[in-house]
Amino acid sequence: MITKRHFAGVAVLAAAAIALAGCSSTASSSTTSTISKAKASTATSAAAFGGMKGLIAAANAEGQLNVITLPPSWANYGKIIALFEKTYPKIKINSANPNGSSANEVSAAEAQKGQSTAPDVFDIGTAVLDQNLDLVTPYKVSNWADIPADFKDPAGKWYYDYTGLMSIGYDSSKITKAPKTYKDLLGSAYSGKVSLKGDPTQANEAASAVYLAALQNGGSADNIQPGIDFFQKLKAAGNFNNVLPTQATVNSGETPVVLQWSFDNIAWGPAAGSAGNANWKVVIPSGSAALGSYYNQAINADAPDPAAARLWEEFIYTPAVQNLYLASGAYPATLAAMEKNKTVDAATLKTVGAPPSNFVQLTADQATAAATLLGSKWAAAIK
Amino acid sequence: MTAAVTTASATTTRGAGKTSRRRSAVWLGLTPFAIYVILFLAIPAVLAVGSGFFDSTGTFTFANFSAVTDPSFQADFLNTIVLSAVTAVIGAIVGAVICFALLGTKPDGFLRTVIDSASSVLAQFGGVMLAFAFIATIGAQGVITQLLVQWGLVKNVFNNFEGGTLLYQPWQGLVIPYLYFQIPLMVIVFMPAIAGLKATWGEANATLGGTRFTYWTRIAFPILTPAFFGSLILLFANSFSSYATAAALISQGGLTSLDIKTALVSETVVGKANQAGILALAMVVVMIIVMVAYSALERRASRWRR
Numbered sequence: 161m162i163t164k165r166h167f168a169g170v171a172v173l174a175a176a177a178i179a180l181a182g183c184s185s186t187a188s189s190s191t192t193s194t195i196s197k198a199k200a201s202t203a204t205s206a207a208a209f210g211g212m213k214g215l216i217a218a219a220n221a222e223g224q225l226n227v228i229t230l231p232p233s234w235a236n237y238g239k240i241i242a243l244f245e246k247t248y249p250k251i252k253i254n255s256a257n258p259n260g261s262s263a264n265e266v267s268a269a270e271a272q273k274g275q276s277t278a279p280d281v282f283d284i285g286t287a288v289l290d291q292n293l294d295l296v297t298p299y300k301v302s303n304w305a306d307i308p309a310d311f312k313d314p315a316g317k318w319y320y321d322y323t324g325l326m327s328i329g330y331d332s333s334k335i336t337k338a339p340k341t342y343k344d345l346l347g348s349a350y351s352g353k354v355s356l357k358g359d360p361t362q363a364n365e366a367a368s369a370v371y372l373a374a375l376q377n378g379g380s381a382d383n384i385q386p387g388i389d390f391f392q393k394l395k396a397a398g399n400f401n402n403v404l405p406t407q408a409t410v411n412s413g414e415t416p417v418v419l420q421w422s423f424d425n426i427a428w429g430p431a432a433g434s435a436g437n438a439n440w441k442v443v444i445p446s447g448s449a450a451l452g453s454y455y456n457q458a459i460n461a462d463a464p465d466p467a468a469a470r471l472w473e474e475f476i477y478t479p480a481v482q483n484l485y486l487a488s489g490a491y492p493a494t495l496a497a498m499e500k501n502k503t504v505d506a507a508t509l510k511t512v513g514a515p516p517s518n519f520v521q522l523t524a525d526q527a528t529a530a531a532t533l534l535g536s537k538w539a540a541a542i543k
Numbered sequence: 544m545t546a547a548v549t550t551a552s553a554t555t556t557r558g559a560g561k562t563s564r565r566r567s568a569v570w571l572g573l574t575p576f577a578i579y580v581i582l583f584l585a586i587p588a589v590l591a592v593g594s595g596f597f598d599s600t601g602t603f604t605f606a607n608f609s610a611v612t613d614p615s616f617q618a619d620f621l622n623t624i625v626l627s628a629v630t631a632v633i634g635a636i637v638g639a640v641i642c643f644a645l646l647g648t649k650p651d652g653f654l655r656t657v658i659d660s661a662s663s664v665l666a667q668f669g670g671v672m673l674a675f676a677f678i679a680t681i682g683a684q685g686v687i688t689q690l691l692v693q694w695g696l697v698k699n700v701f702n703n704f705e706g707g708t709l710l711y712q713p714w715q716g717l718v719i720p721y722l723y724f725q726i727p728l729m730v731i732v733f734m735p736a737i738a739g740l741k742a743t744w745g746e747a748n749a750t751l752g753g754t755r756f757t758y759w760t761r762i763a764f765p766i767l768t769p770a771f772f773g774s775l776i777l778l779f780a781n782s783f784s785s786y787a788t789a790a791a792l793i794s795q796g797g798l799t800s801l802d803i804k805t806a807l808v809s810e811t812v813v814g815k816a817n818q819a820g821i822l823a824l825a826m827v828v829v830m831i832i833v834m835v836a837y838s839a840l841e842r843r844a845s846r847w848r849r
Contacts, residue, residue: 262810285810352683352708359795361812362805398703401683402711404794408675413684531811539615542795
């Protein structure tokens, strides 16, 4: 508990420091009137507001920020939202549809276009984003250079925020011998116990479990068929559990093994305190490259609160928030720069473990091909 | 207020005033309900189905109908129909038996009142709550499942059904939770028909020399048959359109309502959102057939309730 409280304190200080650094660099900027909404909507950096101070003033004037599909237990978003509201007390965060999907973000932006309730910012999967690039507007955060070049759109329309690693979460009171690879899950000890976080033809997280199964069984990012074959074998062995895992089913022991992002497995275990399963353990399968999938940050081109949306992005890439992602078990986009600048929380990094040297993420084309294959083969394989 | 004024002025006109006035008052009374139905049922249904006839850029197309030829859609559609039919038949028979049994109790007696009110509550008890109640009892780690394991039945019907947990099979497993709201619904809709059997019919039967057997076979069953099948169809429609209970229990599709969700919200297989409209259309077609049959039977059944 003490370390957590310390950590939160450090986080607030760091955020304040960033904010201060932002205004000191633009000392001569205008301090009074905030810029118009039309101008804020097209601002591509904090400089358009006359620096961070101007951006904060404009965001404060808007007074609210609409975020969407950010579950409190996902990648520490509960703490991140709380920290934002603490740092900028004049801005209220409206968090819509926390358990929705990336597609829900797009449909909300389209359906509520022009209304004050439309989402301002997205935390969105790559496949959905690629089809909807006209929905987002470019913006570059102050520490744009800290985001590796292949983690961002050169124009600034989107930028990676964090990735989990595909992992096995298991209840150590039911599974006594820790699994090391996906192949271990075919054993009789796992009868009726292994579940996926959703339908791979629907959820990127579940699809990523299939992609890792491919890597684990001689496939590759270009060939995910071995992953589908693996789940077919798992089903034939009677080990596949068809129920949708939740914190409740993990606590009751109904889903003793869950294949999902490391940060989700960590969030359902002892990290959740009394609400979690104290016996829940997390394994990153060995024997193949680790598999991740970065999510993207992007700003709605029709954001009802354009300044607050930009302030949110500045805030997300502060070391304080990037460290909060890390504390959840997710690897933030600016991790390498943070290690270099010594702004990474060293204790947290030690707990979470260094990022894997052998890391695979499907490219947009590979993901499209994989999804097409899943669409035609998955339902029959799991029947 | 406007209504009152209109009615008052109508009374002063002569001729056909009486019937037209009554008709306009009826329409006026229906207006709030009609507006409600149009806003929250008709318009959303037309928009949802209509979306199936456009592609993602808004151009009119019939291409989305390819969804109907997808074998996994066909399998899931069949699952949905079988699940609805099985739960409707079992629910209707068990519910009808309960109604017959209740006929022997006093209409305002304790037992009848308790079962009536319990049925009204349980008929609405669906969704995530119901799903968790069954996970806790007959899921892989459920109380009953584990009790059977303790008794030596390590592989029993609940944890080893076609190589998986019974409760999580797309149609077989859902039969049990669905019956939990289907049987009470049957009691609610069928009880008025059974209670409407008039004592005088029994007396007439006895006077004419009939037995109890001829009363049931020649009088009661023929009268109740349309009501029974009407209720059966209502139960079918109820199962057919259920979504939340199945969504909480089954993660890998298997029912048409779940396929619609997948098409709408998928983040992996993107760009299929408009196919959801065609899947919805397929469900609407089945519902229209069912509802037309229901209203025909209801018309026959209500003849005897006047």
